[in-house]
Amino acid sequence: LLMQGSMFNTWKPMWVVLLEDGIEFYKRKADNSPKGMVPLKGSSINSPCQDFGKRMFVFKLTAAKQQDHFFQAAYLEERDAWVRDIKKAIRCIDGGQRFARKSTRKSIRLPETINLSALYLSMKDPEKGIKELKLEKDKKVFNHCFTGTSVIDWLVSSNSIRNRKEGLMLASSLLSEGYLQPAGDTSKAAAEGLSDTPFLDLSDAYYYFPDSGFFCEGNSSDDDVILKEEFRGIVVKQGCLLKQGHRRKNWKVRKFVLREDPAYLHYYDPAGGEEPLGAIHLRGSVVTAVEDMPDSKKYDADNILFEIITANEIHYYLQAASSAERTEWIKAIQAVSRTGK
Numbered sequence: 001l002l003m004q005g006s007m008f009n010t011w012k013p014m015w016v017v018l019l020e021d022g023i024e025f026y027k028r029k030a031d032n033s034p035k036g037m038v039p040l041k042g043s044s045i046n047s048p049c050q051d052f053g054k055r056m057f058v059f060k061l062t063a064a065k066q067q068d069h070f071f072q073a074a075y076l077e078e079r080d081a082w083v084r085d086i087k088k089a090i091r092c093i094d095g096g097q098r099f100a101r102k103s104t105r106k107s108i109r110l111p112e113t114i115n116l117s118a119l120y121l122s123m124k125d126p127e128k129g130i131k132e133l134k135l136e137k138d139k140k141v142f143n144h145c146f147t148g149t150s151v152i153d154w155l156v157s158s159n160s161i162r163n164r165k166e167g168l169m170l171a172s173s174l175l176s177e178g179y180l181q182p183a184g185d186t187s188k189a190a191a192e193g194l195s196d197t198p199f200l201d202l203s204d205a206y207y208y209f210p211d212s213g214f215f216c217e218g219n220s221s222d223d224d225v226i227l228k229e230e231f232r233g234i235v236v237k238q239g240c241l242l243k244q245g246h247r248r249k250n251w252k253v254r255k256f257v258l259r260e261d262p263a264y265l266h267y268y269d270p271a272g273g274e275e276p277l278g279a280i281h282l283r284g285s286v287v288t289a290v291e292d293m294p295d296s297k298k299y300d301a302d303n304i305l306f307e308i309i310t311a312n313e314i315h316y317y318l319q320a321a322s323s324a325e326r327t328e329w330i331k332a333i334q335a336v337s338r339t340g341k
Contacts, residue, residue, distance in 0.1 A: 001082070002055075002286055002309070005069035007036055011055075013286035013309045016071065018085055020092070020099045023061070023069075028284055028311065029338075038069050040086070041093050047083040054291040059083050074288050074330045114170070119160060120179040123151075124209055130154050135206055137184060140234070144214045145183050148205040164201060171199040180207045183214065216260060234260045237332045240270055242319035251319070258329075263336045265308070282337040284311035287330050306330055 003014040003025060014025040014035070021041065024034040042064030049060040049070065057079040061069045073079035092099035123129045130151060132144045152167040161167045174180045175191060175198055182188040183206040190200045199207075208214035216234050237258045242251050254267040254277065263282040268275075290305040304326050308316040320326035 002072040002288055003070065005038075005067065011072065013284075013311075013313070018082075018089060020089065023086070038063055038067075040090050043090055045083060045086050045090070047079065056289040056291050061086065072288050074286075074334050075327050114160075116174060116177055116179060119170075120174065120209075122158065123154065123179075128158075132208070132212060137204060137206070140184070141217050142183050142206050142208075142214070143216070144212045145206045145208040147203045148187065148200045148207060149203045151180070151199075151207060152201045168197050168199055168201055171201075172197055175199050175207070178210060181210050181214075182206070183208050183216065215262065236260050236336060237329065239325075239329075241329070243267060244317040256318075258332055258336060260336060265333065265336075280308055280316055281310060282308070282333060285309060285333075285337045287333045287337065289326065289330065290317065308333065 001014060001016045002011045003016065004011045014027065015029040015031070017024045017026070017034075021039060023038045023040065025036060025038075026034050038061060044062050045059060046062070047059035049058040051060065051070065052058055052072075055072050057073045057076055059071055059073075059079055059082065061071065063069065071082065073082060089099040091097075130146050133146055135142045135145055135147070148171070151171050152164050155161045155167045155170060156164065161170055171180065175182070180199075182191045186202070187200060187205040187207055189195065190205065191198050235257055238256060240253055240255050243254045243256075244251050253270055255270045257266045257268070257276075258264075259266070265280040265282055266276040267278055267280075269277060286309045288307055288309075290307045304320045304323055306318055306320070306326050306329065308318065310316075318329070320329055
């Protein structure tokens with residue numbers, strides 16, 4: 001999320017974590033210690049927050065000491081989900097209850113004695129854990145991943161479960177809590193609800209650890225391999241957008257290509273040309289909708305602008321053709337920025 005508050009006079013991209021009793025925020029997801037914490041006891045939340053006219057999807061968290069902290073989500077549904085969970089956490093504190101999100105653990109009746117975090121570390125053990133492999137399917141090569149069947153086999157052999165049915169429940173919980181990620185169309189479709197279970201006990205359903213070296217590349221039959229690392233990723237989305245230069249403020253139409261891993265958004269001359277004019281590295285970036293900009297009105301840009309702030313705080317402004325297209329780009333870029341290398 002983007003954040004502004006007592007510690008920051010300007011908006012800063014932060015990795016935000018909701019705990020039972022507070023909100024921690026980090027400079028980067030991989031950081032071991034937070035930049036700070038907002039306690040939730042005695043706090044109140046206000047959404048939508050209209051304090052910033054040009055920023056959309058902002059909510060305000062006022063701490064017990066009357067300190068205001070502002071957060072900006074990427075799109076409406078994301079903001080509403082944060083507000084809903086924070087309100088629930090505050091209610092639980094006020095009522096003396098333990099807060100938990102609408103939990104996979106509850107929905108699949110996962111025993112409270114199972115520690116998913118500890119189980120995840122065991123699964124990643126270099127000697128006794130699940131072996132990461134290079135697998136091939138549909139002319140694509142999946143690096144540093146494993147099959148759904150191998151996950152269930154490991155859970156059985158490690159005595160974490162009694163049978164494969166229990167294994168599906170446990171693996172589905174690991175998937176829903178983010179300890180496993182789907183790789184490829186088969187496992188992604190199941191995770192999106194197009195199968196009887198979110199996790200598949202199949203040899204052609206691929207998964208990977210989120211902090212592994214996973215990447216996917218096309219497998220050309222004529223061995224025409226592209227050596228440049230940044231071009232190895234599968235194309236997630238492409239199309240033309242208006243782009244404002246981060247050095248010069250002029251707007252130009254560019255063709256954009258979003259790749260899954262590594263996490264790059266390349267842009268090209270729409271008239272043609274195979275070499276990109278430049279690239280935006282998305283790992284650790286934040287993307288949000290923008291209401292308007294002082295020099296954008298001549299483009300009739302209401303409700304179709306969005307902003308990418310990279311990990312080293314370079315700002316890029318882009319304009320889609322419609323509000324729906326903007327939301328599609330934001331969601332795609334947001335997903336890649338979280339999972340791509």
